[in-house]
Amino acid sequence: MTDAAAAVEPGRQIVTLDELTEEQAEAVxxxxxxxxxxxGTTAVSEQGRLQLRGGPRPGIRHLLLTERGRLAGYAQLEDTDPVEAPAAELVVHPSMRGRGHGRALGSALLAETGKRIRVWAHGGRSAARHLAQVLGLTLFRELRQLRRPLGPDAPPLPSPALPPGVTVRTFVPGADDAAWLAANAAAFAHHPEQGALTQRDLDDRMAQPWFDPEGFFLAEREGELVGFHWTKVHAAERVGEVYVLGVLPGAQGGGLGKALTAIGLRHLASAGLPTAMLYVDADNPAALSVYEGLGFATHEVDLMYRTES
Structure with missing residues (x-):
């Protein structure tokens, strides 16, 4: 644990921890x-929330900001990418905003990383954009959340057309873990966040109440995994998600991605969910074209800012 030199306002303190107690995790x-x-949007991603528990994790640090002993803000720093700058997310309690806490957390993050950082602004709110400007960060990534209706009045879903020799089955926990992790790493070699998932990350997700292997589809050719579509149900919001969709390099270009998307969307629709969502980078026009052709439209955006150094 280290103390951050950000207690400019009387009563404010920031501490940096390698792990949180159960009580601290619950408070965050x-x-x-x-x-x-x-x-109307969650400031800390699913991955960040999963990393609040389970003891220390390589490259993960937690910054707790308190005002007179009350938790007022939180930031998480992930320094696991061997090339990219550390990534961070931060949030200040709504009742304690307007007191400089966001700037204090941002300054603490800059100090922790030697002013080399990437910071997510989920939902792209104006306050987050202003904070990025104050901290001297520049926009470099836009992640779009797309949605489409699935109900009876929605545009019809296409019939899946699998490439020759490809079959689809559902994921078997334990038996398919290693093969899927290897396929995920190959399919997302260009994507530092998704491609680096470990067994621990997979176990974290399989332990969540929403996990359902019946909505996790694996595409195989001659016994080898060539693609997958993992769906997720947000029960409270009644929204189904194209959670992870991947096609291995050797199987790309044959329509497998579109077929797997259709299979997953049909599964979500059969569960009675009225809406489907997914995330895609704004600088991926090929994927955007496919999804827009399936009836998806932009719902909101997440922005990532970074230092120039």
Missing amino acids: LALIEDASRTD
Whole structure:
């Protein structure tokens, strides 16, 4: 644990921890939930929330900002990419905003990383954009959340047309873990966040209440995994997600991605969900074209800012 030199306002303190106690994790989750209700979007990603528990994790640091002993803000720093700058997410409790806490957390993150950092602004809110400007960060990535209706009045879903020799089955926990992790790494070799998932990351997700192997589809050719579509159901919002969709390099270009997308969307529709969502980078026109052709449209955007150094 280290103390951050950011206690400019009387009563404010920031500490940096390698792991959180269960009590601290619960307090951070409650703060994130309170902010989500106010903002309409979640300031800390699923991966970040999963990393609150389970002991220390390589490259993960937690910054807790308190004001007179009350948790007012939280930031998570992930320094696991061997090439890219560390990535961060931060949130301030809605009732304690306007006091410089966001700037204090941002300054602490810059100090922790030697002013080399990437910071997510989920939902692209104006306050987050202003904070990025104040901290001297520049926009470099736009992640779009797309949505489409699935109900009876929605545009019809296409019939899956699998390439020759490809069959699809559902994931078997334990038996398919290693093969899927290897396929995921190959399919997302260009994507530092998704492609670096480990067994621990997979176990974290399989332990969540939403996990359902019946919605996790594997495409095989001659017994080898060539693609996959992992769906997720957000039960409270009644939204189904194209959670992870990947096609291995040797199987790309034959329509497998579109077929797997259709299979997953049909599964979500059969569950009675009225809406489907997915995330795609704005600088991926090929994927955007495919998804827009399936009836998806932009719902909101997440922005990532970074230092120039």
